[in-house]
Amino acid sequence: MAKLEHEIRDPIHVFVRITNEERKVLNSKPIQRLRHITQLALTYLVYPGATHKRFEHSVGVMHLASSVFDVITKPSAVKPDVKELLPQLGDKGLLPYWRRVLRFAALCHDVGHLPFSHAAEKELLPQGESHETITKKIITGGQMQKIWSNIEPPIKAEDIAKIAIGPAKNPGVDYSRWEVLLSEIITGDAFGVDRIDYLLRDSHHVGVPYGTFDHYRLIDNLRILKEPPSDSDDTSNGGDIALGMEEGAMHTAEALLLARYFMFSQLYYHRIRLIYDVHLGDFLKEWLPAGRFGANPDDLMASTDNEVGAALWRAAFGKRRRGHAHARRIVEHDHFKILYQPTPEDRKACPEAGEVVYKALCREFGEEYFKHARKRMLGGAHDFPVLTKLDGEVSSSIAKSEVLQKIPSISVDCVYSDPVVSAKAQEWLKEHRNEVLSQEEEGAA
Amino acid sequence: MNTLQEKALLANLVRKLRENGSWAGQTHVQKAVYVLQEARHVPMRFAFVPHIYGPFSFELQEEIGELLADELLVLEPQSAPFRPKLAVGELGQCYITHFAHSLRKHEKDLDFVAKKFGKRGVVELELLTTALYVIKNRKGQDQDLARAITEMKPHVTREEAQCALEEAKTLIRPGAKKRIAASAKK
Numbered sequence: 001m002a003k004l005e006h007e008i009r010d011p012i013h014v015f016v017r018i019t020n021e022e023r024k025v026l027n028s029k030p031i032q033r034l035r036h037i038t039q040l041a042l043t044y045l046v047y048p049g050a051t052h053k054r055f056e057h058s059v060g061v062m063h064l065a066s067s068v069f070d071v072i073t074k075p076s077a078v079k080p081d082v083k084e085l086l087p088q089l090g091d092k093g094l095l096p097y098w099r100r101v102l103r104f105a106a107l108c109h110d111v112g113h114l115p116f117s118h119a120a121e122k123e124l125l126p127q128g129e130s131h132e133t134i135t136k137k138i139i140t141g142g143q144m145q146k147i148w149s150n151i152e153p154p155i156k157a158e159d160i161a162k163i164a165i166g167p168a169k170n171p172g173v174d175y176s177r178w179e180v181l182l183s184e185i186i187t188g189d190a191f192g193v194d195r196i197d198y199l200l201r202d203s204h205h206v207g208v209p210y211g212t213f214d215h216y217r218l219i220d221n222l223r224i225l226k227e228p229p230s231d232s233d234d235t236s237n238g239g240d241i242a243l244g245m246e247e248g249a250m251h252t253a254e255a256l257l258l259a260r261y262f263m264f265s266q267l268y269y270h271r272i273r274l275i276y277d278v279h280l281g282d283f284l285k286e287w288l289p290a291g292r293f294g295a296n297p298d299d300l301m302a303s304t305d306n307e308v309g310a311a312l313w314r315a316a317f318g319k320r321r322r323g324h325a326h327a328r329r330i331v332e333h334d335h336f337k338i339l340y341q342p343t344p345e346d347r348k349a350c351p352e353a354g355e356v357v358y359k360a361l362c363r364e365f366g367e368e369y370f371k372h373a374r375k376r377m378l379g380g381a382h383d384f385p386v387l388t389k390l391d392g393e394v395s396s397s398i399a400k401s402e403v404l405q406k407i408p409s410i411s412v413d414c415v416y417s418d419p420v421v422s423a424k425a426q427e428w429l430k431e432h433r434n435e436v437l438s439q440e441e442e443g444a445a
Numbered sequence: 446m447n448t449l450q451e452k453a454l455l456a457n458l459v460r461k462l463r464e465n466g467s468w469a470g471q472t473h474v475q476k477a478v479y480v481l482q483e484a485r486h487v488p489m490r491f492a493f494v495p496h497i498y499g500p501f502s503f504e505l506q507e508e509i510g511e512l513l514a515d516e517l518l519v520l521e522p523q524s525a526p527f528r529p530k531l532a533v534g535e536l537g538q539c540y541i542t543h544f545a546h547s548l549r550k551h552e553k554d555l556d557f558v559a560k561k562f563g564k565r566g567v568v569e570l571e572l573l574t575t576a577l578y579v580i581k582n583r584k585g586q587d588q589d590l591a592r593a594i595t596e597m598k599p600h601v602t603r604e605e606a607q608c609a610l611e612e613a614k615t616l617i618r619p620g621a622k623k624r625i626a627a628s629a630k631k
Contacts, residue, residue: 167494167503168503168506168507169503171492171494177497227528228526228527228528229526229527229528230468230470230471230472230473230527230528230566230567231468231470231473231527231528231566231567232468232527232566233565233566233567233568233569234566234567234568240497240498347536347539348535348536348539349539351449351452351453351536351539351540351543352449376510376511376514376515377514378507378510378511378514383520383528383529388525388526393526394526395525395526395527396523396525396526396527396528396529398520398522398523398528398529399522399523399524399525399526399527399528399529400525405520405522409513409514409515409516410514411514411515411516
């Protein structure tokens with residue numbers, strides 16, 4: 001007898017079980033392509049273990065998404081005031097449909113990624129395009145439509161795309177409260193399973209322990225809650241809903257958000273990793289026809305890390321090949337070195353000190369010798385609803401947790417230089433630093 | 446307005462809201478920016494969509510995230526159950542000083558909105574900005590617009606919607622009314 005369910009071995013979740021329908025999607029070209037897209041771009045040049053791919057991450061996100069769904073829709077976990085706002089929770093006929101939509105959306109949420117994931121995405125796609133817009137095109141496009149239309153009971157591609165992308169990246173599309181909640185399960189700032197999976201998985205592969213936390217307890221204590229009041233006159237009793245948690249498991253949320261802080265500071269915004277991203281972006285701009293990827297899903301399907309990696313390798317050893325200089329830097333580990341990072345005093349004197357110093361150095365020595373990387377960890381305001389133990393009321397997490405109040409933000413501002421001019425540039429900057437920082441004219445940046 | 450000036454303006458708005466007694470949480474700032482951009486025509490670049498709490502911009506939400514990451518703004522925890530307030534950080538104060546010249550251009554509009562919004566909670570602001578959203582985006586007589594508000598917010602009575610419309614009109618800067626009428630016609 002044919003199997004109805006299949007198991008995938010996974011280093012994080014041990015077994016991930018999938019249905020026959022999900023296997024059809026898993027075997028589709030857009031998902032299989034993710035076997036050839038690294039999760040962390042060129043991070044493996046710094047942390048050699050970081051060679052895992054978006055494929056296994058997508059499978060993990062699917063697994064976690066339904067785990068969260070099952071916990072938060074359990075009748076005993078739903079408060080009456082929430083049920084009133086979300087009638088879907090009481091519709092036993094409808095819940096299985098949305099569970100399937102959620103799992104498909106989670107599996108497909110990364111299909112629009114460019115080779116080497118996020119690296120320089122903004123500059124490498126036509127204006128207005130992002131990996132989310134391409135994800136939407138792929139999910140609702142002809143190739144996937146064939147799969148969706150053969151699935152029983154029927155499922156709408158548009159529902160899957162909406163939940164995979166979320167309202168913030170899907171302008172012009174109306175979301176119901178229920179759809180916002182489902183997309184929050186995947187993309188949410190606080191408890192999105194995309195985040196939960198990548199922290200655990202990246203930490204495992206890279207070999208740094210900072211990304212781990214008790215995700216079993218965390219997920220088991222997630223709840224759909226009304227938002228806490230926004231001010232002392234807020235009598236709406238929180239008209240909106242969000243994913244929150246029971247107070248008793250707050251330490252797991254604190255651990256998750258601390259893990260995120262450490263992973264960003266030690267791994268994702270590692271200064272050498274960032275300069276490799278810049279070199280890779282520069283290579284792609286020279287190597288790609290017209291300096292960009294197209295946003296056509298069919299073209300993108302033919303493009304993975306393999307093709308780009310092979311071209312990068314060839315370009316590194318062929319002086320006449322397009323992108324040679326940048327490719328050589330990556331392949332020979334001859335990346336630009338950090339020259340300047342603003343001090344707090346510099347930033348007070350000059351709001352975007354890194355940008356200003358970078359421009360001054362370019363003017364003095366030539367722009368081919370310098371690069372600038374500016375990154376911020378967003379979504380760090382860890383404000384989510386908490387169901388309090390004593391009175392069963394909902395409170396802001398920030399009001400309840402001193403740990404969350406103290407998790408620092410991350411803002412990286414680095415100027416790098418070609419080693420051939422580093423010493424001279426350093427000396428020049430030492431001499432002219434104050435002058436450069438004070439000369440910035442209002443509105444120059 | 447370039448991005449740095451815009452950051453300075455947002456920091457200045459938070460400062461003025463706080464000076465005028467506002468709670469200045471993220472929702473209050475969202476509503477104040479909506480009025481500044483859409484009724485006072487302060488040139489910012491945020492796309493607003495109708496939301497359960499009235500007009501809302503995901504881009505502005507991201508921008509506030511950047512301001513917090515850069516410590517131009519800081520979160521001030523409040524006692525349970527309330528959500529935090531926003532306050533201007535030390536660096537935000539530096540931005541305000543640094544961009545004082547360009548901020549002066551919009552000083553009156555910021556003062557106007559901060560005074561209007563200072564003493565008001567999110568429930569009132571939600572209704573007021575929804576009324577403004579309807580004026581800007583729907584055609585029809587006042588009664589049609591009031592009906593549109595009650596459709597978007599079923600807990601609001603027709604009389605409350607009517608009052609909100611009247612007040613929302615007073616938020617519109619003279620000279621901006623023609624532009625708003627034109628955008629509603631589209």
